Every structure is written in structure tokens, then in C-alpha cells.
Amino acid sequence: MSSAPLDLRLLSSFLAVVEEGHFGRAAARLFLSPPAVTQHVRRLETELGTLLVDRRTNPVSPTPAGVRLAGHARVLLAASNAALDDMAEAVRPGAGGAGRPLRVGIMGHGSAELTPAAINAYRRARPEVRVEIRQLDFTEHVTALTEDRVDVAFVRPGPDDERVVADVLTTEQRIVVVPERSPLAAAGQTGATLADVAALPFFRVPGHTPRPFTDYLYFGEEGRRRSTDYAVTPQEVLTGVITGRAAGSGLRSFARYYAWPGAAFVPIIDAPWESSHLAVRADEDNPEVHIFRALAVALARELGAAISGDTRPL
The missing domain is CATH 1.10.10.10 (Winged helix-like DNA-binding domain superfamily/Winged helix DNA-binding domain)
Structure with a gap:
């Protein structure tokens, strides 16, 4: 060769x-x-x-x-x-921005293994640009971008805001997170249904959390039973779960990243699959953002289905 x-x-x-x-x-x-x-x-x-x-x-x-x-x-x-x-x-007259870091926001574990793959690909392609990683909580689904705290953001689900555009990176089965002693934990990888989780005490989120995110958390049913516990990060969710005070929801890859002792991850077999996204500002003119976005989307086409475990028929 x-x-x-x-x-x-x-x-x-x-x-x-x-x-x-x-x-x-x-x-x-x-x-x-x-x-x-x-x-x-x-x-x-x-x-x-x-x-x-x-x-x-x-x-x-x-x-x-x-x-x-x-x-x-x-x-x-x-x-x-x-x-x-x-x-x-x-070469555009007046172009600037030299030395500006690329600020990458990550909500939870982002798009699973695709998140570090995209960041590492960008660092190899643009070693002269400093990359800053910023962890986002659930309330920053859109505001981290619109308030200029980050330049790109790995979020879920897709934002519903005209100021932001987003690309699908992975699509995964939904899960709930419950204590190991919960009767629902016995369902294991066989899975449970939306009806089975209707009575779970899902954790609360602050009132300013964007509606698309709360719809995602509660499987589209805003009126689901709520715990008295609030959470804005995966770590807070898991703390509530293992102490028996709340239940959480997420994507299937959540279990790979947050395998805490005392927590059980149960697939929901009749819930619609949900996607993680890479979001950027709709009016973004920073060329580094466009480079990062192009690399992430290309990697998603190559690796996304394998990471998602998406074996559903097309």
C-alpha cells in the first residue's frame, strides 16, 4: 500500500x-x-x-x-x-479573533463517546487553538449559548429556540434510574414501560429550565409525580436515586458513564428514542465553531450508530 x-x-x-x-x-x-x-x-x-x-x-x-x-x-x-x-x-478584511479559546459546553456526558472523539479530533486539527471545557447544568440548555458562555454545546434534546441551531449526533433508547432496591429494578435489561414508571417520584428542576428539557425528563408528561428533591446535574440526580428520594431519566449511555453503586438503569421499551445534539448560535461567525461542528457531524455519521446501539430497521 x-x-x-x-x-x-x-x-x-x-x-x-x-x-x-x-x-x-x-x-x-x-x-x-x-x-x-x-x-x-x-x-x-x-x-x-x-x-x-x-x-x-x-x-x-x-x-x-x-x-x-x-x-x-x-x-x-x-x-x-x-x-x-x-x-x-x-483573509477577510478586519478578520480577528486570534488567540481566542473555543469554549465547549457539555451537559452531563454529552453525546457519550462521540464527545471526547470530537474534541480530540478538533485538537488534532487545530492544535494552536486553546479548548476550554465547561460543564453545563440542566437549566443551561439554551442560555449557555445565547448568553455567550460557550461557543458550542453538547445538549439534549434539541433546543427549540430560533437563536440556536443543532445537529443530531446520537439517538438512543430512553432509561429510568431507580434505586437497586426498587421493584422496578428487577426489570433489568428486559425493560419496563411508560405505564410502569408513571408513579415514580421524578426529581424536580428549577422553574426556568427550558420546556423541551422538562418534556424530555418527564417523557412528555409535565404532570408526572415529583419528588421534593431538586436536581440540575447528573450527580445530583444519582444522589437522590441512591438515597431513595427521587428517580431520574436519561439516555441508555447514561449507565456507562454514571454506574454508581446502588443505582439501577432500566430501559423504557415503549418510549420514543431521543437524540443528543451539538448546538451553536444561529448567527455564529467564528470559523473555529464551524470547523468543530463539521468534524463532530462527520464523526457522528461514522460513529454515531455504533455509540447509540441503534439497531432499529431503517
Whole structure:
């Protein structure tokens, strides 16, 4: 296999073929001739020493090596496009912002393993930019961005605010968190239903918590029974759970990050799956934010389903 750098033009043609499932449609998408796209894919296969697409299928499908390369291609092309945007910003008259850190807000565990993957990818791509990590509580679902405390935010669910735009990163099954001694804990990984959790004493959140977040916490039923305990962080939720004073809800990956002794994590089999998002300001003009967003979205396309455990049929 060649050790020369990968040609982004070849990667672009290859990825278009994979996504379109057809050499002709890929050529039309790229404004190239079909022979040119075919040549690009063949050159890439020669350089890598392996077949990347199975031409016998209809539509054309990637080989196992092609599937693996497609994920890398998305990340590399996203980074390339973001770099071009950054340079366009750099040469714009009056452009500034040198030395400004990128402030990354994370609510709870963010988008599970995708959160550190995106941050590390950005740090590798932009080692000269300082990254500041800021932990967000439940009430900062939107305000951390709109009040300019962070530049990007890993949140859930998607904000309902015209000042903010958000990209879906992961989509996961919902869970409830209860004490191990709770009768509901016996459901284990078999799961429970929304009816089973109707009487749980869910923790309270402050009145200024955004409505989309409270809808998420209480499975869309604002009138659910409430504990007397308030919580604005996962740690406060878990403290209430293991002391038997409250119950919590979250995404399935919550159990991987907060496996506290005394807490049980029970899937809710009939609750709609919920997504984590990367949110930014709608009028954001900081090129570093666009670079981070492009990398996170590209990684989500490559890793998101695996992290989510989403095996539902399309």
C-alpha cells in the first residue's frame, strides 16, 4: 500500500459513489464525467491495494474496506471544507479573533463517546487553538449559548429556540434510574414501560429550565409525580436515586458513564428514542465553531450508530 498522502479529489469521488450507489449519479453530483469518477476510484484502490466498491451489485456497494474508508473520508473532507472556510475568514478584511479559546459546553456526558472523539479530533486539527471545557447544568440548555458562555454545546434534546441551531449526533433508547432496591429494578435489561414508571417520584428542576428539557425528563408528561428533591446535574440526580428520594431519566449511555453503586438503569421499551445534539448560535461567525461542528457531524455519521446501539430497521 502506498504511503503517499490521500488525494482529496479521489476521496470525494469515492465517497460520492458510496453515497449515490452509482458511478453515473456520483459523476453528476460532482460535475465530472463518469469515466473520470471511475478512474478516481480505481486509482484509490491501486494506492490502497484493495477493492473499495463492489461493482457487481446494484446499487454499487462498498466492500468492508470501503465502508471503513468512507468513515475516514467524511471526516477528512469535512475538515478540508472547514479549513477552506477558515482561510476565507482569515483573509477577510478586519478578520480577528486570534488567540481566542473555543469554549465547549457539555451537559452531563454529552453525546457519550462521540464527545471526547470530537474534541480530540478538533485538537488534532487545530492544535494552536486553546479548548476550554465547561460543564453545563440542566437549566443551561439554551442560555449557555445565547448568553455567550460557550461557543458550542453538547445538549439534549434539541433546543427549540430560533437563536440556536443543532445537529443530531446520537439517538438512543430512553432509561429510568431507580434505586437497586426498587421493584422496578428487577426489570433489568428486559425493560419496563411508560405505564410502569408513571408513579415514580421524578426529581424536580428549577422553574426556568427550558420546556423541551422538562418534556424530555418527564417523557412528555409535565404532570408526572415529583419528588421534593431538586436536581440540575447528573450527580445530583444519582444522589437522590441512591438515597431513595427521587428517580431520574436519561439516555441508555447514561449507565456507562454514571454506574454508581446502588443505582439501577432500566430501559423504557415503549418510549420514543431521543437524540443528543451539538448546538451553536444561529448567527455564529467564528470559523473555529464551524470547523468543530463539521468534524463532530462527520464523526457522528461514522460513529454515531455504533455509540447509540441503534439497531432499529431503517
